[in-house]
Amino acid sequence: MKIVTINDVAREAGVSISTVSRAINNRPDVGEATRKKMLKAVEKLGYIKNTSAASLKQHQTDFVAVVLRGRRNIFLTDLAERILDIGKEKQLRFLTEIIDEKADEFETVRRLYRERKLAGVIFLGSKLEGHEKEAEELDIPCVFSSIEAKFLNGKHISSVSIDNFSAGREVTNRLVELGHRKIALLGYFGSISDSTGLRFHGAKESMEKHGIVFDKELYEECDFTLPSSYAAMSRLLMRRKDFIAVFASSDIIAIGAMKALNDWGFTVPGDVSVVGFDGTEQADYCIPSLATMRQPSEQMAHTSVELLLEGMQGHEGKHVLLQPKWIESKSICKL
Amino acid sequence: MKIVTINDVAREAGVSISTVSRAINNRPDVGEATRKKMLKAVEKLGYIKNTSAASLKQHQTDFVAVVLRGRRNIFLTDLAERILDIGKEKQLRFLTEIIDEKADEFETVRRLYRERKLAGVIFLGSKLEGHEKEAEELDIPCVFSSIEAKFLNGKHISSVSIDNFSAGREVTNRLVELGHRKIALLGYFGSISDSTGLRFHGAKESMEKHGIVFDKELYEECDFTLPSSYAAMSRLLMRRKDFIAVFASSDIIAIGAMKALNDWGFTVPGDVSVVGFDGTEQADYCIPSLATMRQPSEQMAHTSVELLLEGMQGHEGKHVLLQPKWIESKSICKL
DNA sequence: CTGAAAGCGCTTACAG
DNA sequence: CTGAAAGCGCTTACAG
Numbered sequence: 001m002k003i004v005t006i007n008d009v010a011r012e013a014g015v016s017i018s019t020v021s022r023a024i025n026n027r028p029d030v031g032e033a034t035r036k037k038m039l040k041a042v043e044k045l046g047y048i049k050n051t052s053a054a055s056l057k058q059h060q061t062d063f064v065a066v067v068l069r070g071r072r073n074i075f076l077t078d079l080a081e082r083i084l085d086i087g088k089e090k091q092l093r094f095l096t097e098i099i100d101e102k103a104d105e106f107e108t109v110r111r112l113y114r115e116r117k118l119a120g121v122i123f124l125g126s127k128l129e130g131h132e133k134e135a136e137e138l139d140i141p142c143v144f145s146s147i148e149a150k151f152l153n154g155k156h157i158s159s160v161s162i163d164n165f166s167a168g169r170e171v172t173n174r175l176v177e178l179g180h181r182k183i184a185l186l187g188y189f190g191s192i193s194d195s196t197g198l199r200f201h202g203a204k205e206s207m208e209k210h211g212i213v214f215d216k217e218l219y220e221e222c223d224f225t226l227p228s229s230y231a232a233m234s235r236l237l238m239r240r241k242d243f244i245a246v247f248a249s250s251d252i253i254a255i256g257a258m259k260a261l262n263d264w265g266f267t268v269p270g271d272v273s274v275v276g277f278d279g280t281e282q283a284d285y286c287i288p289s290l291a292t293m294r295q296p297s298e299q300m301a302h303t304s305v306e307l308l309l310e311g312m313q314g315h316e317g318k319h320v321l322l323q324p325k326w327i328e329s330k331s332i333c334k335l
Numbered sequence: 336m337k338i339v340t341i342n343d344v345a346r347e348a349g350v351s352i353s354t355v356s357r358a359i360n361n362r363p364d365v366g367e368a369t370r371k372k373m374l375k376a377v378e379k380l381g382y383i384k385n386t387s388a389a390s391l392k393q394h395q396t397d398f399v400a401v402v403l404r405g406r407r408n409i410f411l412t413d414l415a416e417r418i419l420d421i422g423k424e425k426q427l428r429f430l431t432e433i434i435d436e437k438a439d440e441f442e443t444v445r446r447l448y449r450e451r452k453l454a455g456v457i458f459l460g461s462k463l464e465g466h467e468k469e470a471e472e473l474d475i476p477c478v479f480s481s482i483e484a485k486f487l488n489g490k491h492i493s494s495v496s497i498d499n500f501s502a503g504r505e506v507t508n509r510l511v512e513l514g515h516r517k518i519a520l521l522g523y524f525g526s527i528s529d530s531t532g533l534r535f536h537g538a539k540e541s542m543e544k545h546g547i548v549f550d551k552e553l554y555e556e557c558d559f560t561l562p563s564s565y566a567a568m569s570r571l572l573m574r575r576k577d578f579i580a581v582f583a584s585s586d587i588i589a590i591g592a593m594k595a596l597n598d599w600g601f602t603v604p605g606d607v608s609v610v611g612f613d614g615t616e617q618a619d620y621c622i623p624s625l626a627t628m629r630q631p632s633e634q635m636a637h638t639s640v641e642l643l644l645e646g647m648q649g650h651e652g653k654h655v656l657l658q659p660k661w662i663e664s665k666s667i668c669k670l
Numbered sequence: 671c672t673g674a675a676a677g678c679g680c681t682t683a684c685a686g
Numbered sequence: 687c688t689g690a691a692a693g694c695g696c697t698t699a700c701a702g
Binding site for chain 2: 694
């Protein structure tokens with residue numbers, strides 16, 4: 001694989017490298033005949049631009065980083081996919097960075113910025129708590145997707161999310177309407193600046209409003225994986241058996257919980273009602289289909305790209321709230 | 336975010352940029368006191384190396400590309416995850432590129448090569464057919480993971496996979512042993528240089544050996560998604576109802592098929608036995624647990640990294656076959 | 671052990 | 687519309 005540079009193209013076409021550069025970057029100030037000649041030479045030699053060299057010289061490139069934290073989270077990976085698809089249509093060039101839950105995404109962005117001089121960043125699954133300062137110091141357009149970042153100061157910061165607190169309250173309201181009062185919570189309570197934590201804080205408020213004392217014994221922590229949620233559900237079953245509904249803070253957690261219930265001989269929803277959260281594809285295809293609060297991921301993806309584009313044009317950041325949709329499915333029933 | 340360069344560090348520490356460069360790259364020929372001073376300056380200024388500039392100058396970096404084709408394929412994304420984890424321990428720096436099923440991965444690699452001067456590539460989910468030449472022309476160590484590439488010429492090419500043909504035959508043997516003779520095939524027959532196609536060619540051989548005439552009407556094509564497999568299973572059910580076993584060429588396809596069967600009022604395995612392929616986590620957590628042929632993904636990941644490392648040290652490529660493991664689970668039963 | 675200097679492949683004012 | 691030249695931030699022989 002011999003490396004073809006702009007010099008080779010220039011020699012082949014009999015012009016200077018300046019002209020080649022202008023032609024391959026679609027600058028207007030190039031003669032039509034020259035451009036044609038160029039393209040032929042590029043084609044013939046199989047030239048590909050060395051973007052390292054280009055971005056070293058340019059002070060800004062059109063690269064947009066998508067930083068996805070938590071590669072196990074299917075809702076987020078799906079959202080990332082959609083963002084990538086939509087952005088590509090808008091001619092954005094993406095740099096996808098999938099990082100560990102424990103990694104520091106701002107460190108990642110600073111590194112990417114140095115490497116490629118980013119034009120913007122879309123954050124998925126960020127944990128903002130304790131990183132407010134770092135987020136504010138980034139002076140390129142940032143969009144926090146699926147998490148509300150209204151509390152951050154920074155004209156370049158946007159966010160798009162549902163109102164997780166209300167959504168969690170809503171889910172719980174539905175369960176209470178169906179007659180459930182012993183509701184177990186499976187997932188992560190976290191802080192109220194964390195999207196998943198907010199859901200449970202909303203759930204708690206709903207319970208209290210309905211005169212249900214929230215029982216800490218009915219909460220089990222787990223992360224967004226099948227084994228973890230299966231184990232959490234099993235711990236709960238080992239300890240107590242008097243709940244009749246489970247509110248899982250994501251679909252994947254609900255699916256793990258349903259498996260544990262099944263293994264213990266309980267039927268869903270006959271013995272226990274289960275609701276998830278996110279509204280992923282898997283919720284539709286598990287047996288029974290999972291009741292869930294669907295986040296409008298297509299719309300979320302569109303808005304994320306939209307906000308980023310606006311930011312790149314110099315507009316101020318905005319914080320958009322989207323409407324989730326309750327999916328009443330077969331995993332819950334009236335008591 | 337002011338950009339700090341090597342010059343700023345040099346000035347801060349009162350040395351030349353050459354020395355800074357050597358210090359930050361852990362070269363041995365730097366005085367201990369100087370190195371210390373350097374690190375302090377780097378720390379103070381928040382310097383991060385501009386890798387564009389570095390790789391422009393260096394003729395080889397330590398970047399390894401992981402090209403994952405088909406982001407929907409959970410077996411592959413899981414395998415990629417493992418490879419990334421193992422490689423990180425071995426100090427490899429990865430460049431993850433997730434591309435569309437329709438995209439050209441060799442074009443992607445050539446681009447990455449130009450951008451970052453790759454030290455090697457791991458391909459996941461490649462379709463080699465019609466791209467033999469391109470693979471052979473890459474003159475950096477390549478590992479094809481989960482697909483056999485023995486038929487390619489190139490000292491730098493390695494591969495690690497199971498014997499998909501035998502595995503497909505084995506799955507079918509099991510079904511026949513259980514008394515099944517009307518076996519439907521769900522997935523993609525493809526060519527025999529394609530890992531999933533091989534499975535069905537193996538299945539066909541098993542059938543023929545057992546005197547079963549393969550009935551094309553019992554084959555439905557779909558890709559590796561839940562909606563696609565659900566639709567394929569539905570088409571099959573619409574057309575024929577006389578099969579009593581389904582061999583899906585991946586777990587995700589099997590799960591979609593089980594949902595369709597369930598919606599049509601059939602029970603698994605009571606009415607229809609279902610087997611998947613891959614042995615992903617989801618197979619364990621669906622209801623009923625899915626019988627499947629497990630690919631040893633942990634071992635596959637280890638071997639992929641091992642082969643890549645060997646290749647980077649100049650060794651010749653190898654083609655390794657791993658042993659899959661049959662998981663006899665609750666989705667199948669004796670007739 | 672350290673520094674001055676060349677050069678990696680591009681882009682972009684500046685001339686013409 | 688085109689070219690010569692400077693320079694982006696690094697690394698690396700080459701001297702010393």
